[in-house]
Amino acid sequence: MESKNFLDFLPTNFRHEKSFFIQNNLTDFKKLSNLSDLDINEIQRKSPLCTLNNLKKIRAIAIFKKEIEISPPKAYLLLHCGIGSIKSLSLCTPYELERKIGRLERILRVKTEADITFALLKKWIKKAKQIYNSF
Structure with a gap:
């Protein structure tokens, strides 16, 4: 059985971002919550299929999880x-x-x-x- 990671809950419209994070071993919400705007822009440059909006949503969800335990x-x-x-x-x-x-x-x-x-x-x-x- 595959272990659950932070990204497993994401709907299919986040498939490109999820794929990028898995390939780059960024599946931990603590790492994702620490992404800066510069990091997000760099991800978008490396993987143009990742959208800025989705990347920021993932970061916001990770911050809510890390800081408030939502x-x-x-x-x-x-x-x-x-x-x-x-x-x-x-x-x-x-x-x-x-x-x-x-x-x-x-x-x-x-x-x-x-x-x-x-x-x-x-x-x-x-x-x-x-x-x-x-x-």
Whole structure:
């Protein structure tokens, strides 16, 4: 049985980025969270099929995983709700975040399988505020 790595949750539209990271042994979320904009531009230069948008999303998901311990699928959900950084998460209220997730579910006409409670949202926001205020 193949062991799971950080990139396994990515949908198929990330196949080029996933392939590049696997070939270059960049499957650890800690390494991915430390990618700079310069690194991302270099990856895009080396592998033109990798898109800037997807590379930045992967980095944001890795940062959420590393700093706030949000699982990759839940971090991906946050990105779809317009929350792409620790700063943007720290500026939200649990009510706003719950509303954004609900709006996304209504637009997509699906109920997310993520078990996201109001208490969990509060915990994420509190941790994001602590991290953002420590800068």
